[in-house]
Amino acid sequence: MSAAAPRNDVILEGIDLKKHFGGGGLLSTPTVVRAVDGVSLAVQRGETFAIVGESGCGKSTLGRLLLRLIEATSGDVRYEGQSILSLKPNDVRRLRRELQIIFQDPFASLNPRMNVGDIVGEPIWLHGLAKGSERRDRVAELLNTVGLRAAHADRYPHEFSGGQRQRIGIARALAGDPKLIIGDEPVSALDVSIQAQIINLLEDLKERFGLTLVIVAHDLAVIRHMSDRVAVMYLGQIMELSETDALFDNPLHPYTQALLAAIPVPSPSSRQPKVLLQGDIPSPASPPSGCRFHTRCPHARPVCSQQTPALEATPEGRRVACHFWREIQGAGAGSITAPPPSPALAKRLELYRTWRERQDNAVAPSL
Numbered sequence: 001m002s003a004a005a006p007r008n009d010v011i012l013e014g015i016d017l018k019k020h021f022g023g024g025g026l027l028s029t030p031t032v033v034r035a036v037d038g039v040s041l042a043v044q045r046g047e048t049f050a051i052v053g054e055s056g057c058g059k060s061t062l063g064r065l066l067l068r069l070i071e072a073t074s075g076d077v078r079y080e081g082q083s084i085l086s087l088k089p090n091d092v093r094r095l096r097r098e099l100q101i102i103f104q105d106p107f108a109s110l111n112p113r114m115n116v117g118d119i120v121g122e123p124i125w126l127h128g129l130a131k132g133s134e135r136r137d138r139v140a141e142l143l144n145t146v147g148l149r150a151a152h153a154d155r156y157p158h159e160f161s162g163g164q165r166q167r168i169g170i171a172r173a174l175a176g177d178p179k180l181i182i183g184d185e186p187v188s189a190l191d192v193s194i195q196a197q198i199i200n201l202l203e204d205l206k207e208r209f210g211l212t213l214v215i216v217a218h219d220l221a222v223i224r225h226m227s228d229r230v231a232v233m234y235l236g237q238i239m240e241l242s243e244t245d246a247l248f249d250n251p252l253h254p255y256t257q258a259l260l261a262a263i264p265v266p267s268p269s270s271r272q273p274k275v276l277l278q279g280d281i282p283s284p285a286s287p288p289s290g291c292r293f294h295t296r297c298p299h300a301r302p303v304c305s306q307q308t309p310a311l312e313a314t315p316e317g318r319r320v321a322c323h324f325w326r327e328i329q330g331a332g333a334g335s336i337t338a339p340p341p342s343p344a345l346a347k348r349l350e351l352y353r354t355w356r357e358r359q360d361n362a363v364a365p366s367l
């Protein structure tokens, strides 16, 4: 994790963002999926900002809204203080260069008919950054930067492993000298041992090029290591937003508590209440009234189904959307404890611990 970013240097901001899919069908009661439903957040320049939550909570949709890869139903996105929803074409080009995204499945996101040199060189050509041999040199430099060789430029995506393909995707994202990169589950499709290498690479690149990272992920181990701050999403809304260490040491929202308990992380704090997340996530097409988490919350009371809690600021500067966060601190769920990790998860945790030990012993990352 990098040093905490300086406050009040906001690079990217979402303001009451909503994205509702559907609703225009021929059915008498068309279904509207409220994928993102009133999200506000501000990403500080130079930080790694994580967006976490269960599958379907709207993380990826939020990431795409922040880059204007999809149009918002309502709300605004500001990049360096300027709304990106009303940009002129020239400014959109600058936005496309400075804000980049890397995807979960690098194979699906790389054109199989283009060689690596063209994949990585395309943004250089599109943005008129270099031509001819200068462009080839730049591609070679980018491939070296991400731990590949210049000779790889002549090969095609199918000739590479998953980790190498993700490196190609990262090289392409770097080609336009971006200021901010969104990683949409950037390592979740990779083998565990490769995940650590890609995380190391992203952290190294962040420091080297002064990047801001927004990481969309469901894996709390990844988030804990990488991010400075975390927004926890549930059914299209932010439940808690906090500095990473504070969130892991003392989760305020019952949903965050449940997430941390359900996915064990190395050295969990003894203060962390154990809450088992029960039942499936409700459909974002018909989210529960009031607090969206109330149907699965062990602390729910009648008001929780009636009134939506605001994302309230705590005295420590954290934010939490729960009517009763003060009362439940330290109380735990009382009766429920998390199940032991599955063998697969235990193995994953062991690998993660080994990796962390290597990090802590300041062994140079293998790029």
Ligand SMILES: Nc1ncnc2c1ncn2[C@@H]1O[C@H](COP(=O)(O)OP(=O)(O)OP(=O)(O)O)[C@@H](O)[C@H]1O
Pocket (backbone or CB within 6 Å): 021, 022, 033, 034, 035, 053, 054, 055, 056, 057, 058, 059, 060, 061, 062, 218, 284
């Ligand atoms: N183009 C679309 N049309 C209709 N519904 C969509 C569309 N894209 C996403 N959704 C729905 O919006 C909700 C949020 O999806 P999203 O992919 O943002 O969630 P997520 O948290 O990133 O989940 P995952 O980790 O599984 O990708 C889901 O119910 C999803 O089915």
